[in-house]
Amino acid sequence: EIVLTQSPGTLSLSPGERATLSCRASQSVSNSYLAWFQQKPGQAPRLLIYGASSRATGIPDRFSGSGSGTDFTLTISRLEPEDFAVYYCHQYGTSPRTFGQGTKVEIK
């Protein structure tokens, strides 16, 4: 199975700052079938990015995804108060589908 490793585990930033989250795969992700989700406490995950770089419906343009092969990045250009949450990457090109362990973005 493809193992996704996210870094850092926790990112401490202030509102307005830029956040850069990394997701590294143990083998190449087929067709860049890589997604990013945001999850807040007590809520279901919310799809942000699919296909490595396509924003899901209704997602603000401060969220952007990039990468291919084994290295992917989620960037939040300017953190808003509502962006502090846990973020998961997910590969869906190879069975079994797998998730990274998550990166928590917390208020500094």
Place this chain on the structure above:
Amino acid sequence: EVQLVESGGGLVQPGTSLRLSCTASGFTFGDYSMYWVRQAPGKGLECVSGISWNSGSIVYADSVKGRFTISRDNAKNSLYLQMNSLRPGDTALYYCAKVHVRGLGTFDIWGQGTMVTVSS
């Protein structure tokens, strides 16, 4: 409104069974693959099982293979997960999730989850 609503969770003893249900509304359920994804308390996400639009393709995580069975009834807009021989390690919040395209895709719609606790 596009919505998924799970039900059927609860507190059960190890070795027993439980059947989860997920009812969909607001979209053409029969057009999309569906998945069950679980999250143990304080932990990350794990894809448990998935089923194609016509039930022709079914996948399971190794951790549940042989114990769990996924099924769907497109006429009832419903997805199911029959869980047998439950173990404490199956304790988690179980989400049903819709695949975002008619084909290979990720999850664009999630339910609120139903909690399964396996404990003696």
